[in-house]
Amino acid sequence: MYYIDPHIHMVSRVTDDYETLSKMGCTAMSEPAFWAGFDRGSAESFRDYFRQLTEVEPKRAAQYGIQHFTWLCINAKEAENVELSREVIAMIPEFLECSNVLGIGEIGLNKNTKNEATIFLEHMELAIKFQQQILIHTPHLEDKFQGTKMILDMLTDDSRIDPSRVLVDHVEEHTVETVLENGFWAGMTLYPVSKCTPARAADIIEMYGPDRLLANSAGDWGPSKPTAVPDLIFEMRRRGHDESLIRQVVYENPIKFFSQSQNFNFVRPDVVTEKSATP
Amino acid sequence: MNREFFEIRAKILELAASFDRLDRGDGAVEDRRIELIREGLTILDEDTPNRAERVQLLFSKVYSEGWRSEYGL
Ligand SMILES: [Zn+2]
DSSP: OOEEESSBOGGGSOHHHHHHHHHTTEEEEEEEOOOOSSOOSSHHHHHHHHHIIIIIHHHHHHTTTOEEEEEEOOOTTGGGSHHHHHHHHHHGGGGTTSTTEEEEEEEEOSSOOHHHHHHHHHHHHHHHHTTOEEEEEOOOGGGHHHHHHHHHHHHHTOTTOOGGGEEEESOOTTTHHHHHHTTOEEEEEBOSSSSBOHHHHHHHHHHHOSTTEEEEOBOOSSSOOTTHHHHHHHHHHHTTOOHHHHHIIIIIHHHHHHTTSTTOOOOOHHHHHHHHHOO | OTTTHHHHHHHHHHHHHHHHHHHHSOSOSOOHHHHHHHHHHHHHTSOOTTHHHHHHHHTSOOOOTTHHHHHTO
């Protein structure tokens, strides 16, 4: 089955992972800008990082037949440094025209501080000004519930935000309902330690239905598994779910959400195959 | 039940061994986390459909509606 990983940090993965993902049916991926495992010293480090996301990774992915898309921002952890964040935000418009940029992300909260919220609001202004879609990181563990509610407050208090163009990631049992109820898209991150397992993600799909739900692997510097989406596909099949339901979550939903970005020039491999099969 | 029985059995056993391990260790027992764990165990034994959500909320910080004015944002 073809699938799209809507949230995976390929800068932290080796090239062999591209090959494995390709063989497992991954046909496109989107990589939000995030923390590099250490705090960067200057805005210029981010300029190089954005070049990596817009120039280097698409080429690395293309070697394995995978289309690579990306999102730009300064992540919630480094957003604690307001001065640095403002320099990075000022630089982002230079990159918005790059052909694989889908929007602003992953912005969010980490420890739910005032500085993080300040920079979240400034990223929102940037997205509104340039009519960009938004991809959101919600905090982990004990901070998740409080942080998700705070993020939803900031988004819903601003009438210029269209929830159907916002993806709220890392939802779990206690946050998914409010995200969907407010009209946003919700992403479940399948992660071995701190987030959601394939079985619990399948439970959430069973309880809330497949509409506006996505699944991703995160695949970052931490202990994570880049092939977690195929694990969910396997779990759903094991439970006897229809292929069409599974395909909606792992393939059609990402296409539907991303298609709201003008740079999502995705070539569907399934449609191409059907065409070439017609005599 | 056929599919879940051995999974649940294995997870209960893991928990039992974890508690034994805590008993053998030194250090403070007067820890707020011990209370949270006890409360979590009672949620498992209740007859409600949303145990996972309630366990999540138990281990979550409290959200206060007035946070924006507290932060002056
Ligand atoms: Zn991420």
